[in-house]
Amino acid sequence: MMQNSLDILIIGAGIAGCCAAIALTQKGHRVRVVEKQDAWRFQSSGIFVYANGLESLKKLGILEDMLAAGFAVPEGRNAYYDHTGQPIVETIYPTADEGRIPAILGIKRAEMHRVMAARVTALGVPVQLGTTVAALDETADGITVTLSDGTTVQADLVVAADGLRSATRAMIGIDVAPRYTGVGVWRAVHRRPDALRDKIMMMGPAKRFGIMPISDDLLYTFGTVAEPKDSYYAPADWPRIMAGRFAEFAGPAAPFLAELSAQTEVLYTAVEEVVLPLPWHRGRVQLIGDAAHASTPFMGQGGAMAMQDAVVLAEALAAHETLEEALTSFGQARLPVCAFVQDVSRAVGEAGAQEATGDASARHAEMRATAQEKVDGFYGRLKALSEAAHFRQ
Ligand SMILES: Cc1cc2nc3c(=O)[nH]c(=O)nc-3n(C[C@H](O)[C@H](O)[C@H](O)COP(=O)(O)OP(=O)(O)OC[C@H]3O[C@@H](n4cnc5c(N)ncnc54)[C@H](O)[C@@H]3O)c2cc1C
Numbered sequence: 486m487m488q489n490s491l492d493i494l495i496i497g498a499g500i501a502g503c504c505a506a507i508a509l510t511q512k513g514h515r516v517r518v519v520e521k522q523d524a525w526r527f528q529s530s531g532i533f534v535y536a537n538g539l540e541s542l543k544k545l546g547i548l549e550d551m552l553a554a555g556f557a558v559p560e561g562r563n564a565y566y567d568h569t570g571q572p573i574v575e576t577i578y579p580t581a582d583e584g585r586i587p588a589i590l591g592i593k594r595a596e597m598h599r600v601m602a603a604r605v606t607a608l609g610v611p612v613q614l615g616t617t618v619a620a621l622d623e624t625a626d627g628i629t630v631t632l633s634d635g636t637t638v639q640a641d642l643v644v645a646a647d648g649l650r651s652a653t654r655a656m657i658g659i660d661v662a663p664r665y666t667g668v669g670v671w672r673a674v675h676r677r678p679d680a681l682r683d684k685i686m687m688m689g690p691a692k693r694f695g696i697m698p699i700s701d702d703l704l705y706t707f708g709t710v711a712e713p714k715d716s717y718y719a720p721a722d723w724p725r726i727m728a729g730r731f732a733e734f735a736g737p738a739a740p741f742l743a744e745l746s747a748q749t750e751v752l753y754t755a756v757e758e759v760v761l762p763l764p765w766h767r768g769r770v771q772l773i774g775d776a777a778h779a780s781t782p783f784m785g786q787g788g789a790m791a792m793q794d795a796v797v798l799a800e801a802l803a804a805h806e807t808l809e810e811a812l813t814s815f816g817q818a819r820l821p822v823c824a825f826v827q828d829v830s831r832a833v834g835e836a837g838a839q840e841a842t843g844d845a846s847a848r849h850a851e852m853r854a855t856a857q858e859k860v861d862g863f864y865g866r867l868k869a870l871s872e873a874a875h876f877r878q
Pocket residue numbers: 496497498499500501502519520521522531532533534538616617618646647648649650651652653670754756773774775776779780781782785786787788789790791
């Protein structure tokens with residue numbers, strides 16, 4: 486067990502960076518954070534956090550605040566419809582902690598960051614906004630980090646949580662660019678009708694459209710569809726384009742598509758992934774979250790993986806004698822979990838995008854027969870892989 490508390494610099498205050506700041510501070514390390522954005526300003530739209538991510542938030546002491554700020558789907562119910570609005574099948578997602586942790590939380594991203602940032606602040610972690618890293622110089626007993634304002638910081642460990650386009654990755658000699666997957670995601674925030682409480686997934690021809698409550702007042706919709714590489718759409722056009730892309734969706738989607746306007750918060754994202762072999766660290770610099778293993782969003786697990794990384798990294802540091810052992814074991818523990826999520830998510834996305842149009846009755850019959858089994862299989866395997874990846878201390 487490493488006896489000393491470490492000086493740790495975290496690069497990036499997204500999900501991974503904030504959660505790592507909390508987890509590492511709770512273990513007694515001295516943590517500071519630098520974040521490129523000049524204010525706490527996070528993308529609109531919502532995010533799902535499934536029970537495995539919520540378990541990590543409980544360990545970080547922010548589960549209750551997160552639940553209060555979002556919307557837990559009753560009984561973890563997910564209702565599938567075809568794009569005309571005909572019901573196909575319902576599935577139930579697993580809870581955790583013997584039912585005390587709900588199966589799925591929907592929450593506005595800005596609210597999620599408000600809760601995480603409040604905890605980081607309450608723990609007294611200094612966060613320097615509008616700041617990046619200009620240089621990393623490692624010596625035998627530490628690392629000197631030159632920040633973009635010209636000041637330097639001495640650290641024992643640098644945790645790079647700077648997301649999919651991590652600049653730190655290149656700085657430590659890992660030359661892997663994000664891979665575009667051919668799919669774009671359109672997301673919008675709407676008022677939530679009181680009766681809409683389940684997660685809804687609509688199966689269109691080679692398209693998906695989802696509806697998810699994110700608070701007492703709000704829900705978000707998200708549609709996935711094939712989009713050409715390097716396509717650019719001006720943000721002012723996003724509401725109109727989103728309405729057009731999913732115009733064939735009726736039933737539960739129809740009222741939300743109809744109300745898309747210049748006043749709606751709409752976001753377009755081209756889906757990319759980052760697949761890195763181990764090691765995810767070089768010397769005293771450790772990549773976590775999307776910087777190490779960004780996944781396509783089809784399993785809604787990227788955020789949960791970032792939260793688990795934070796918890797497991799803190800555990801690994803406590804469980805090993807040397808930094809090198811701790812960082813090596815962290816990667817070995819996390820790769821199987823994150824690669825499993827990436828592989829399943831990629832397969833789901835590719836299968837959806839490659840569907841032919843026309844009669845979908847065979848797909849729906851298969852879903853009725855296997856959808857619940859697939860949910861249980863995925864979460865069973867994820868739980869087994871994640872439990873194998875915690876360190877005894
Ligand atoms: C369309 C879409 C939908 C998704 N839906 C879900 C979902 O429902 N559930 C889920 O769990 N996951 C979802 N994800 C995945 C999830 O958003 C990511 O996995 C998660 O945000 C990763 O967190 P992160 O902290 O690693 O990266 P980020 O959230 O990208 O945070 C990185 C942070 O680093 C900062 N930064 C960047 N460069 C620098 C620098 N050089 N110096 C300092 N700071 C820097 C950024 O400003 C940012 O604050 C989705 C992803 C997409 C694309």
